[in-house]
Amino acid sequence: MAGNDRTPTATPGGPSIILVAPQLGENIGAAARVMFNFGLRDLRLVRPRDGWPNPKAVGMASGADTILDAVWPFDTTAAAVLEIQHLYAATARHRDMVKHVLTPRAAVREMREKQTRGESCAILFGAERAGLNNDDVALCDSIVRVPVNPAFASLNLAQAVAIIAYEWFAAGDQAPAVELALGDARPASRAELIGLFEHLERELDSHNFFRPPERRPSMVRSLRNMILRSRLTDQDARTLRGIIGTLVKGR
Amino acid sequence: MAGNDRTPTATPGGPSIILVAPQLGENIGAAARVMFNFGLRDLRLVRPRDGWPNPKAVGMASGADTILDAVWPFDTTAAAVLEIQHLYAATARHRDMVKHVLTPRAAVREMREKQTRGESCAILFGAERAGLNNDDVALCDSIVRVPVNPAFASLNLAQAVAIIAYEWFAAGDQAPAVELALGDARPASRAELIGLFEHLERELDSHNFFRPPERRPSMVRSLRNMILRSRLTDQDARTLRGIIGTLVKGR
Numbered sequence: 439m440a441g442n443d444r445t446p447t448a449t450p451g452g453p454s455i456i457l458v459a460p461q462l463g464e465n466i467g468a469a470a471r472v473m474f475n476f477g478l479r480d481l482r483l484v485r486p487r488d489g490w491p492n493p494k495a496v497g498m499a500s501g502a503d504t505i506l507d508a509v510w511p512f513d514t515t516a517a518a519v520l521e522i523q524h525l526y527a528a529t530a531r532h533r534d535m536v537k538h539v540l541t542p543r544a545a546v547r548e549m550r551e552k553q554t555r556g557e558s559c560a561i562l563f564g565a566e567r568a569g570l571n572n573d574d575v576a577l578c579d580s581i582v583r584v585p586v587n588p589a590f591a592s593l594n595l596a597q598a599v600a601i602i603a604y605e606w607f608a609a610g611d612q613a614p615a616v617e618l619a620l621g622d623a624r625p626a627s628r629a630e631l632i633g634l635f636e637h638l639e640r641e642l643d644s645h646n647f648f649r650p651p652e653r654r655p656s657m658v659r660s661l662r663n664m665i666l667r668s669r670l671t672d673q674d675a676r677t678l679r680g681i682i683g684t685l686v687k688g689r
Numbered sequence: 690m691a692g693n694d695r696t697p698t699a700t701p702g703g704p705s706i707i708l709v710a711p712q713l714g715e716n717i718g719a720a721a722r723v724m725f726n727f728g729l730r731d732l733r734l735v736r737p738r739d740g741w742p743n744p745k746a747v748g749m750a751s752g753a754d755t756i757l758d759a760v761w762p763f764d765t766t767a768a769a770v771l772e773i774q775h776l777y778a779a780t781a782r783h784r785d786m787v788k789h790v791l792t793p794r795a796a797v798r799e800m801r802e803k804q805t806r807g808e809s810c811a812i813l814f815g816a817e818r819a820g821l822n823n824d825d826v827a828l829c830d831s832i833v834r835v836p837v838n839p840a841f842a843s844l845n846l847a848q849a850v851a852i853i854a855y856e857w858f859a860a861g862d863q864a865p866a867v868e869l870a871l872g873d874a875r876p877a878s879r880a881e882l883i884g885l886f887e888h889l890e891r892e893l894d895s896h897n898f899f900r901p902p903e904r905r906p907s908m909v910r911s912l913r914n915m916i917l918r919s920r921l922t923d924q925d926a927r928t929l930r931g932i933i934g935t936l937v938k939g940r
Contacts, residue, residue, distance in 0.1 A: 472848050474841040502841065534872050536922055543859070544866035581870070584855070585862035590725040590753065597723050597851045604835070604852050608794070611836035615795035619832070621785050671787055 467498025468596035718749025719847035
């Protein structure tokens, strides 16, 4: 069945990406690059149109050579998936098939569960123009469907790989959803903030800024809120006090 | 400040995508295509290296002409963002800046909230080789950082646009995470399933399949479970009964 005698083995830690009859070397290279960006390692090709290796793939891979070097082509889809236990078809087209359809996010969650149990997963992607044929889809357990604008649903092949690879990586990413990057700085303490507030308010008082005087309390609160929304660092607080000191000196 | 006198207006329903000093027309076209795939419409360019319009962009846009036709270049980043209220910098590099850093998912959630209130959002993407410069980043409220493999963090420009555009679209997508696509079929009723079970078990009894007889109950349960896992349609149940009928006829 296989067109070569190397036995494919699933990479632990991520699904294999299988491109069936890809046409453009550029897309193979771009897929390899984005796989590496998102921590996937095992790329398999079935009947690449322009043969293999393909220099256009190398050009677009931009250094993801470690992915391309391990690629070899298969003659049939079945030969490329022999040891795979869970097989997904990435396809946007609605098929007249009774089959589970998953979002990329749900699919990668399922794959991570299966791989945690030591089970192998792979995703088939079809050719640029025609996509997967129905026989290849019928070989798969489930369909992964990237949600797209129905008025313009044709995703570039490498972009489709990118979305699913990204979802796979993001599902394991520990980065907080929102974080204030501080570098070497540290958040200002309340003492530093109150020191800044009182410095500014003292100078504004001496310049007769708060008019009419009965509005002073609400103006002070607005200023303090505005400053606090900046989430000042210790250095920021010192810088602002320096600015106040400079401005009051006159020219 | 602006290099032209057209006033940019934010597209309702999605952030504007602003490419600062993009080098390759192919990447501009690929970005336009994937924007349209994911329902974004407003692409802006700041100093595209090879001028504008660019035939290589049209080639890669694969029909997303409606996006490209509305593009015009700006001389400065500031000119491209004049009416924007919330500005994000897409950058993977860690900067020595005190700034909020968001995942793409958190960023699009925030943008959708702001746009629901009628506020405009845009995302800056830097050039292929160098990314955004620090002055452009300092013009932005927040950084959007796509989580990537730290050993190979350089995302293709159009792939970076793809990830954020996909997240934006997926956040509004109503598709169920997992769904059994049925087409014109309907799930088999219990009556149809029990009819199938009893048909199969009757034929297996008459062929003396269940041996030793005391194992019959557990073997029947296993068979029924195996069949139920297929989530048969009415047509599937009829097909299986037809297969049983055919097989028992002999050659």
